[in-house]
Amino acid sequence: xxxxDWPGTIPEAEAMQERLATQVITTxxxxxDTALVAGVDVxxxxxxxxxxxxxLLDTGTLELVxxxxxxxxxxxxxxxxxxxxxxxxxxxxxxxxxxGTPGLxxxxxxxxxxxxxxxxxxxxxxxxxxxxxxxxxxxxxxEFEEPGPHRGATSPLLDGGEExxxxxxxxxxxxxxxxxxxxxxxxxxxxxxxxRLTPRYRLPxxxxxxxxxxxxxxxxx
DNA sequence: GCGACAG
DNA sequence: ATCTTGTCGC
Numbered sequence: 345x346x347x348x349d350w351p352g353t354i355p356e357a358e359a360m361q362e363r364l365a366t367q368v369i370t371t372x373x374x375x376x377d378t379a380l381v382a383g384v385d386v387x388x389x390x391x392x393x394x395x396x397x398x399x400l401l402d403t404g405t406l407e408l409v410x411x412x413x414x415x416x417x418x419x420x421x422x423x424x425x426x427x428x429x430x431x432x433x434x435x436x437x438x439x440x441x442x443x444g445t446p447g448l449x450x451x452x453x454x455x456x457x458x459x460x461x462x463x464x465x466x467x468x469x470x471x472x473x474x475x476x477x478x479x480x481x482x483x484x485x486x487e488f489e490e491p492g493p494h495r496g497a498t499s500p501l502l503d504g505g506e507e508x509x510x511x512x513x514x515x516x517x518x519x520x521x522x523x524x525x526x527x528x529x530x531x532x533x534x535x536x537x538x539x540r541l542t543p544r545y546r547l548p549x550x551x552x553x554x555x556x557x558x559x560x561x562x563x564x565x
Numbered sequence: 566g567c568g569a570c571a572g
Numbered sequence: 573a574t575c576t577t578g579t580c581g582c
Contacts, residue, residue: 386572388573422573424570431572453571463571484571522571 345436345471350429357426358460364470365462370455370525373533374475378403378447381541382439383550384468385452386431387558392418396434397558399550400444406541406549412438413561424484427453428464436471448529448537449476450550455526457501457509459485469527476526477534478509479548483522491520496539510535514542521546 351357381403386396394417400410414437420429455465455478463484469476483501488511491497495516501509501524509524512535523538525531541548547555 386573388572390574394573422572424572427572427573458571478571480571482571 347433350433351420354421354423354426357420357429361426361460361462361467364467365460367470368456368462368466368526369528371530372475372528374448374529374537380409380444380446381537381550382446382449382474383452383548383552383554384435384449385551385554385558386434387555387562388418389562393562394418394431394434395558395562396431396438397554397561398435398438398442399553399557400442400446401550401553403447403540406543408553410442410444411553411557412441413557414438414441415561425459428467431464432467432471435468439472446474449474449526450537450541450548451476451478451526452480452551452555454478454480454484454509454522455524457483457485457503457522457524461508463524463526465524465526473528475528477529477537478522478524478526479538479551480522480524481547483511493517498535507531512538514538514546515544518546
């Protein structure tokens with residue numbers, strides 16, 4: 345990856361998102377036979393210390409196959425809509441150390457469901473060329489109706505009449521998650537994967553395992 | 566101007 | 573994201 349064009353200011357970062365958003369492909373399906381699925385999460389401590397974790401899970405058993413963690417320091421200020429610029433360098437570095445290649449990357453955050461239609465999942469998918477999707481715990485942009493109470497219920501996430509994601513109930517009676525396409529995958533297929541990855545808990549196993557790992561490493565310094 | 570605002 | 577006790581419920 346070439347980081348020489350990496351933005352150093354907020355206007356530059358926003359301009360980059362608007363430019364790259366035109367290259368995103370929000371259609372496609374990741375084969376159910378795909379062997380490996382990746383999960384990505386980043387934890388923070390004081391003074392911008394961070395730990396970016398990437399896990400590779402067996403799609404059949406959802407068990408950990410391989411993982412990598414990169415610790416570093418956030419080089420970009422947090423700003424809603426731009427947090428990908430804080431995390432991407434470390435995430436990409438961690439991904440590069442893995443020996444296996446996932447058929448899908450699941451991000452902790454949004455993809456298309458972003459003010460400029462270019463959330464972390466879009467950016468990571470574009471950088472890696474690997475299908476990527478977003479599963480976020482909270483809405484960022486758009487309006488929605490509460491989906492039905494049971495696992496599998498969905499409702500559209502709309503922004504000015506445009507469908508930018510689906511609100512998905514991953515377990516009976518729990519708060520729904522927000523699924524959106526990142527790159528090289530359609531929304532319907534992304535939701536199928538989200539359900540496949542949540543046999544027991546609200547959040548995908550990919551996100552849970554990456555989260556645990558990043559926290560664990562951060563705690564040890 | 567005021568409030569909202571992924572992680 | 574992170575700071576944080578107890579508490580209700582399976």
